[in-house]
Amino acid sequence: MRTTIRDVTLLAIDSDSPYLVPPFGPVHAEVTAEDLDIIAGEVPRDLDGVYLRTGPNPRVLASGRPHWFDGDGMIHGAEIRDGRITYRNRWVDTTGLGMELDAGAAIWPGLMSPPDRSLKMAWGSDHFLKDASNTDVAVYQGGAVSTFYQCGDAYRIDARTLETKGTIELPRMGVRSMSAHPKADEQTGELLFFDYDSKPPYMTYGVLAPDGSLRHHVAIDLPGARLPHDMAITENYTILHDLPLFWDPKLLARDIHKVTFYPDMPSRFGIIPRYGKGDSIRWFEADPCYIYHTVNAWEDGDEIVMIACRHMEPEPRRNLGDTEFSRMMAWLRMDATLRRWRFNLKTGEVKEEILDDLNSEFPTINGLMTGRKSRYCYNVTIADHDVLWFDGLIKYDLETGRSDRYRLPEGWMLSESPFAPRKGSRAEDDGYVISYATESASGKSEVLIFDAQNISTGPICRAAVPQRIPPGFHSCWVRGETIPA
Template identity: 55%
Template sequence: MVKIEREIPIQIDPGENPFLRGVFAPIATEITASDLTVIGEIPKDLDGAYLRNGPNPVHRPRGRYHWFDGDGMVHGIEFHDGKATYRNRWIQTEGFAAEQQAHRSIWPGLMDRPDPAVPRGAGSDGWLKDTANTDIVFHNGYALALWYQCGLPYKLDPRTLETLGVERFGGKLARAVSAHAKVDPVSGELLFFDYATKPPYMTYNVVSRTGELRHHVDIDLPGSRLPHDMAFTENYSLLMDLPLFWDPQLLERNVHKVTYYPELPSRFGIIPRYGLNADVKWFEASPCYIYHVVNSWEEGDEFVMDACRVIQGEPNAKRGEGELARMRAFLRLEAQLWRWRFNLATGAVKEEQLDDAKTEWPTINRHKMGRKSRYAYNSRVPHYEGLVKYDTVRGTSESYLFGEGRTSNEAPFAPRVGAQDDTNDEDDGYVVTFVADANAQHRGEVIIIDAKNFAAGPIARVQIPQRVPTGFHSIWIPGEQMRA
């Protein structure tokens, strides 16, 4: 059964922009669909909701469209008792509402010049539209939609996906929230940073389990930076100062050109969970850029972090890709799995490559976040043609490929109901993900993979009665938490 909840005509001519066509093309309807067709069988012990955020633009862009510009839309599928219900909803940000009222794009995009004539928006200089289209986390009973260049956290009902307003953490939110905020599965605390082009260049924050901002501190940096992710353990958080950031001289002229500075080291600042700026211990490592952390934990005096390290800090544009070549080069996210060890007693740093395959968009069993973990589930890049399961204890991996014309990116792990929270059995569950099929223009699909039998592929394929565009980050919310 399919119910159309809302339809907004897409007012875009995709032209030659690859991120407005094919599996990336936006859709015009919000629907609720139940009694979905299933190839195979949905396990009875898969109970909860898989939510995925991503861009779904409505209005013709003012200039060149960047994949990160699109209005946020959350797609969700809830599993219970062997059945599934699908929903999708635009995130009702302030910018989305303003442009719906104006019937046009108001703010410039990431590849455009700032426009001082438009209302103040969001981002490092307040000149972009906050679309909340990047990540989604679950905290204090709500899903929070977050934006890549630091914006306001938009609170969503995790079941209906309806936008409930901005989460200001008891009225104490001082600035903005980074895309990759972290929720400690034991304490329930939410950890995040934000960054800006003017001092303070970074802040670090801790929110309680019940949604009150408890800690806010300015972090000293040598200049404006562009960190994308952070890490944490039981006692510490890790913040990044990496040598890929806006050219400071051009920034003075309000030109935002991302530049890689290989002569500078990568710096990693480790701060106690409720520490101050003076407590940050900075470590230097070889120059690199990191989009996404896999996990981190403590081993004796060491802070250990696994992350996807970009192969080229500033990737080379390919010939024949026109004016969008540089954007396309960055969006390939070509990275490899690495491990860093930071010794808090001696200051020593050890970094090692764990795999030479190109993978990104990592997920783990979220019950293990901040604690030692064994398994990671990454997407193959740059073509998103399959998934890789890593066993970092044995140093092995296994893959599943989607098939010709089929793509996906981030695939969260869903623990089986009754699974033990144990390192030796942390893959007792399923991997779920939306798959976009270039050959099926009017339907989408969610696949369910038994994580213990990963290479065998899906045990169930759930058919979605509309196309689901390729998107960004996702979350698995266990049923007992979502319905609490």
């Protein structure tokens, strides 16, 4: 293994928050490690591409009480080719991070602090946060796009080097911002996206063409400010969310941001043609709930089918512990079950059904099936722990209802785990599932490769990473054949 390391200084990272100490705490080096040492098994030679996983890794700690979501985005990449693995990690070079490094101090308050309205530049749906670009990475134009859950810029990431290559110039196109969870249609090359805001228009929706131009963009009429987190697409439609978990409107008018669940309000799912006008959207009402992450959606005759993880307690009823971070810890716990919704475009009927009652989240699928009928998804399982702890992997067969599960050894934590098709694959699950695993006590981290058709047998390859990989958020698999030489 050949390793180069660039150490940097972390500014004011001093907190007893459980999400700022190991294993969650930030690492302070950008590493390139070629030809990782193989601990067990071997790297499949029919695997070619890059696994990207992002998450918060603060270089500058936000002012006020720190929240896990405030941390500057860092992407960890495992490039797999010719039976070898190269690991890299790089901060997303955001505008806000650059300004704070120049200043030598934090400029923006964090999520748990009051807004500072004296700032001339800010991001987020209520325009007071730093765009940390720490939430999601989506495949686009042979590389990736890095985005922020509270809406901001769309940063272009080189899939191999992980260098930030500027932003998609959304304002020049007349687009306000982009939320995390844009959907890459890997068969058309388009990137479909939404944003949301505390002021009208409360939501917008758009489509970027394969060449980077704006193909479509419309405002979506909502009754007030909302906090959607994800969307879903089919070949011809997009499903947007208006869910009854959002800022208390009366407090928001006083610039106080208190997220509240309204159990007497229905969930609304807006189905709009991919290139439809804003007034062509059709709203379908369902039981009140909150959805962080969708699995997939597709068209089935007169119906749109959507698979997603529904959260059973959208607003926590109690705090965890008795510290200044107790409320944050309660909100960060996940209690989700896999569900299927059917929206009948002809009758307007909505059906919801439980597919499994296991607590699992952060789902992935074969990216080539996005918007098309898919049979399999791969979720992480969530341990009963005070912090968000992914303790294993489960593959669901959405046709038969069967599942195949692997649980990590005690003390290890998993990452979101995308599917990677093998070269020449002939079936939806003909390939691998890739992940990072970190041992909490020692800080050791590994790249894990699973046979997607035999998850329960455990990883077929384990490779040592020369630094700790903190737990994080979302991921993608960039196929080698799509990456420019």
